[in-house]
Amino acid sequence: MAEDILRQIAQAVIDLNAAEAERLSRAALDAGISPYRIIADGLSQGMKRIGECFKCAEVFIPEVLVACDAYYAGLNAVKPHMASAERSQYLAKMVIGTIYGDIHTVGKDVAIPVFEAAGFDVIDLGSAVPDEKFVEAVRQHKPQLVGLGTYMTSTFMHTRETVKALQEAGLRDSVKIICGGPSVDPETARKMGADDASDNAWDAVEKMKRLVGVA
Template identity: 40%
Template sequence: MMELNALKDFIVTGKLEEAKQVVNAAISDGVDAQYIINGYLIKGMEEIGRRFEEGKAFVPNLLLSARAMKGCLEILKPLLKDASGASLGTLVIGTVKGDLHDIGKNLVASMLEGCGFEVINLGVDISDSQFVEAVQQYNPQIVCLSALLTTTMNYMQNVIDALKEAGLRDRVKVLVGGAPVNEDFARRIGADGYSSNANGAVVLAKKVLGVC
């Protein structure tokens, strides 16, 4: 179990190969996949998130941790197919139409996935109709909208309006984020929440679903 105890630190420090070795060894020893996720992987992501909030870690550190977490989840996911309650909820995330930036969006997606959400990452330059189709197809609890440009952030309003027109707005919580976005803007367009960073997005998603 001493080796498994190192898993959290490997996630925090972003050591992908070392983390994968521990996960594989734990599986061979019969350790439950969900126990590995809840007890070590999520704890590691929460720790790097706290360090980021405190200014003790930076975006490259978060990206490395998210990469290590994703690598471990790829090993564990096949073992969770029949597990009940393995996911905190489903969410759709994408960068809005006209905007091709995805580093921040991908970081948020990785953090959310690492902390227990099923994430449908639509990519970049996503239209309002594509978001509507994704909600109809995947039935998520949350839609996350990202924008890095002041010229594209207003398109978030289009997405929210399209969800209303399709009769889907009451079914999902809409969370927004990105460099030009702020709390006032989120309220003005009728979003359910705003976060300025990946760790905050995880906290917010849990809060709006009541799974804090």
């Protein structure tokens, strides 16, 4: 019974059906299935499949964005029912934002549900985020990871400044920093003081798990 409904929830995400993902997630709650299982074994399995289809070019960015909507429709229905004990089952906490000077948001908006579906607790700071806002957020939320959305070569170079701001605040050693976007590469990211980089959210998940030691 539980397995059936969880499979149907995953399928609703794959079918890009937000209304169905929400309806089934509520039905699963009513059936006594825990919010964590609905997220991990239902919604997230759907996003995982969408990622596989994206890698094989069976679906494209517009479909991925609609799948994200379906994922969030289910997630928002179950999240208020999560006990704090369940929240602690996250793999790690991440603060993410598009770097200063860069207004691109789509990449981050696709990446966040992928990271959440993989078990990361993600705090989104938005786009064109000033360095001080990253510093404040790390101080407040104490994440293990900082994600920098860097979608242009010029703003990718700003990574050095963001890292410096964290260093000067004495926070650099408390976090791992990963850059993401089409113009990034791990070697240059490391030269600028970050720990890694990825141009694909699904590949990034594996790197993030290694960075926080849960791979």
